Amino acid sequence: xxxxxxxxxxxxxxxxxxxxxxxxxxxxxxxxxxxxxxxxxxxxxxxxxxxxxxxxxxxxxxxxxxxxxxxxxxxxxxxxxxxxxxxxxxxxxxxxxxxxxxxxxxxxxxxxxxxxxxxxxxxxxxxxxxxxxxxxxxxxxxxxxxxxxxxxxxxxxxxxxxxxxxxxxxxxxxxxxxxxxxxxxxxxxxxxxxxxxxxxxxxxxxxxxxxx
Amino acid sequence: xxxxxxxxxxxxxxxxxxxxxxxxxxxxxxxxxxxxxxxxxxxxxxxxxxxxxxxxxxxxxxxxxxxxxxxxxxxxxxxxxxxxxxxxxxxxxxxxxxxxxxxxxxxxxxxxxxxxxxxxxxxxxxxxxxxxxxxxxxxxxxxxxxxxxxxxxxxxxxxxxxxxxxxxxxxxxxxxxxxx
Numbered sequence: 001x002x003x004x005x006x007x008x009x010x011x012x013x014x015x016x017x018x019x020x021x022x023x024x025x026x027x028x029x030x031x032x033x034x035x036x037x038x039x040x041x042x043x044x045x046x047x048x049x050x051x052x053x054x055x056x057x058x059x060x061x062x063x064x065x066x067x068x069x070x071x072x073x074x075x076x077x078x079x080x081x082x083x084x085x086x087x088x089x090x091x092x093x094x095x096x097x098x099x100x101x102x103x104x105x106x107x108x109x110x111x112x113x114x115x116x117x118x119x120x121x122x123x124x125x126x127x128x129x130x131x132x133x134x135x136x137x138x139x140x141x142x143x144x145x146x147x148x149x150x151x152x153x154x155x156x157x158x159x160x161x162x163x164x165x166x167x168x169x170x171x172x173x174x175x176x177x178x179x180x181x182x183x184x185x186x187x188x189x190x191x192x193x194x195x196x197x198x199x200x201x202x203x204x205x206x207x208x209x210x211x212x
Numbered sequence: 213x214x215x216x217x218x219x220x221x222x223x224x225x226x227x228x229x230x231x232x233x234x235x236x237x238x239x240x241x242x243x244x245x246x247x248x249x250x251x252x253x254x255x256x257x258x259x260x261x262x263x264x265x266x267x268x269x270x271x272x273x274x275x276x277x278x279x280x281x282x283x284x285x286x287x288x289x290x291x292x293x294x295x296x297x298x299x300x301x302x303x304x305x306x307x308x309x310x311x312x313x314x315x316x317x318x319x320x321x322x323x324x325x326x327x328x329x330x331x332x333x334x335x336x337x338x339x340x341x342x343x344x345x346x347x348x349x350x351x352x353x354x355x356x357x358x359x360x361x362x363x364x365x366x367x368x369x370x371x372x373x374x375x376x377x378x379x380x381x382x383x384x385x386x387x388x389x390x391x392x
Binding site: 001003006007009010011012013014015016031032033035036037039040129131133143144145146147148151153155177179200203204206207211 | 219222223226227230231234235236238239250251252254255256258259260262263275276278279282283286313316317320321329330335336339340352353354355358367370371374
């Protein structure tokens with residue numbers, strides 16, 4: 001069997017093999033417009049509310065509201081658009097998202113560093129990739145884009161520290177908009193290079209440790 | 213970027229990625245979860261609009277979707293564990309085998325199920341999403357070289373499992389072949 005024959009077998013068994021045509025219709029454009037609008041509108045509304053209620057947990061409820069709005073849009077907009085062999089879409093509502101809290105190592109923490117290795121990553125209880133959305137005295141909020149391990153359904157993670165400026169061991173300061181790879185065990189973020197700003201090499205190590 | 217520019221860019225981005233994203237998800241999560249995960253992925257894209265590569269946003273979008281799919285599966289597993297307290301837990305397959313499929317398709321899905329998760333993702337991104345190795349690398353976080361090795365290995369394993377262990381060529385799809 002050559003590549004083309006294998007490709008043909010795989011594509012014939014594609015679960016989404018019959019979904020293409022419906023999305024080429026004008027109705028497909030309509031559901032995308034409605035969903036995009038719902039996401040932008042709901043997110044902005046919650047940003048305004050967040051500013052009015054400083055001190056309350058950011059994000060809690062927002063994902064639920066956006067999920068609910070988006071689910072409603074999709075349920076309405078996708079009516080009549082088949083999911084191929086997957087069946088009809090079932091309207092559903094995203095559950096409110098919790099925020100996982102992890103403690104950063106203190107800036108004065110001293111101790112032996114284990115040499116970085118993929119084997120050293122594997123025992124970590126929590127591993128994630130996320131982008132810093134807010135950096136404040138004593139805490140950082142990460143918007144999680146991937147749970148490698150130990151995710152509890154949270155879409156955001158709060159990293160806390162007693163220090164004014166949250167940072168990782170080695171003086172890696174958090175910066176809003178930057179993406180990080182973080183591991184933790186026992187609720188404590190691990191340093192020593194096991195948590196750091198996202199790089200392709202570190203992401204590949206996480207993938208090797210937790211991905212397969 | 214002004215609010216109007218952001219709105220216009222996100223709307224255009226949503227149109228670019230929504231249909232292939234939906235197909236990606238139909239292949240990997242239950243029909244009941246597809247709508248929620250589409251919304252989750254687009255929300256991440258909206259919040260991280262500045263990070264989305266403007267020239268080729270799809271692999272980046274699949275990378276976000278991959279994380280959301282993993283979350284959805286974990287949530288589903290937790291739900292199943294709560295429901296099935298007698299330990300009769302059945303792990304949901306990582307890929308969705310359509311109901312009423314032919315024997316030939318069932319054989320393909322069984323062969324895919326025998327691969328490691330990463331290898332299965334690599335080979336389905338190649339076959340179903342039509343991505344090239346460097347794009348698969350963006351999705352999975354692997355290096356392009358590692359992707360090529362895994363892809364070659366997975367194709368060999370599939371060909372062997374499907375009972376036709378003929379020599380494989382080195383052809384890989386380019387972006388122009390994306391089925392989306």
